[in-house]
Amino acid sequence: MKQLKLTLGIVAIAFITLTAVSCKENKNEHNNADGHHDTDKTEHNEMMGNDEMGNSDKMMSNNNQDAKAEVIIKDYFELKNALVSDDTKKAADAGKTLVASLKAFDSSKYTAEQQSELNDIFEDAIEHAEHIAESAMDHQREHFKILSKDITDMIAITGTENTLYQQFCPMYDGGSAWLSMSEDIKNPYYGSKMLSCGKVQKEIN
Structure with missing residues (x-):
C-alpha cells in the first residue's frame, strides 16, 4: 500500500x-x-x-x-466639354485659351530630345487650336481630332497627376480618339446626336 x-x-x-x-x-x-x-x-x-x-x-x-502641362490639359477639357455640348462659341473661346496656355509652356526642364518633340507637338497643337477659335462646329471637331493626338503625345512626355481615359469613336472620320477624366462616354465629335457613341481604349496614369 x-x-x-x-x-x-x-x-x-x-x-x-x-x-x-x-x-x-x-x-x-x-x-x-x-x-x-x-x-x-x-x-x-x-x-x-x-x-x-x-x-x-x-x-x-x-x-x-508639370504645372503648365496640367493647365493645358484643363483647357483641353474645357474645349472638349464645349464640343460635347454643341456650343460653338464656348469651343472657340476655349480654343483661344488653349492657344495661350500652349504658348506659355516652358520645356527647358526636359531633355534636348524631349524639348524637340514637345516643340513639334506644340507647333501643331497651336495651329489646330487657332483654327478651332475661328471655325464653325464641324471644322472645330475636325481640328479637335488632331489636337487630341497632340495632347496625348504631350502627356506621354510630361505625365499627368490625374487618371485619364483615352476614348474612341469608330464612327467619326474612320475612327477618332479623345481624352476624358471620366470613364463615361460623352462624345465630342457628335455631341447630342450620338452622345454615348464610343468606348474606353485605355487608362492613362
Missing part, C-alpha cells in the same frame, strides 16, 4: 513538472511567434511608409515640374 502511494506520488509530481515545462515552452513559442509577427508588421509598415513617401514626392515633383 505504501509502495503504491509512493508510486502514485512520483507519477503526479512528474506529470505536474512536465505540464509546467510544456506550458512554459508553449508560451515561449507563442511569444517568439508574436515577436516575428510584430517584426513583419513593422517591416510592412516601413515599406508602406516608404512607398507613400515616394508617391508623395512624385506628386510634388509633378506639381512643380
Whole structure:
C-alpha cells in the first residue's frame, strides 16, 4: 500500500513538472511567434511608409515640374466639354485659351530630345487650336481630332497627376480618339446626336 502511494506520488509530481515545462515552452513559442509577427508588421509598415513617401514626392515633383502641362490639359477639357455640348462659341473661346496656355509652356526642364518633340507637338497643337477659335462646329471637331493626338503625345512626355481615359469613336472620320477624366462616354465629335457613341481604349496614369 505504501509502495503504491509512493508510486502514485512520483507519477503526479512528474506529470505536474512536465505540464509546467510544456506550458512554459508553449508560451515561449507563442511569444517568439508574436515577436516575428510584430517584426513583419513593422517591416510592412516601413515599406508602406516608404512607398507613400515616394508617391508623395512624385506628386510634388509633378506639381512643380508639370504645372503648365496640367493647365493645358484643363483647357483641353474645357474645349472638349464645349464640343460635347454643341456650343460653338464656348469651343472657340476655349480654343483661344488653349492657344495661350500652349504658348506659355516652358520645356527647358526636359531633355534636348524631349524639348524637340514637345516643340513639334506644340507647333501643331497651336495651329489646330487657332483654327478651332475661328471655325464653325464641324471644322472645330475636325481640328479637335488632331489636337487630341497632340495632347496625348504631350502627356506621354510630361505625365499627368490625374487618371485619364483615352476614348474612341469608330464612327467619326474612320475612327477618332479623345481624352476624358471620366470613364463615361460623352462624345465630342457628335455631341447630342450620338452622345454615348464610343468606348474606353485605355487608362492613362
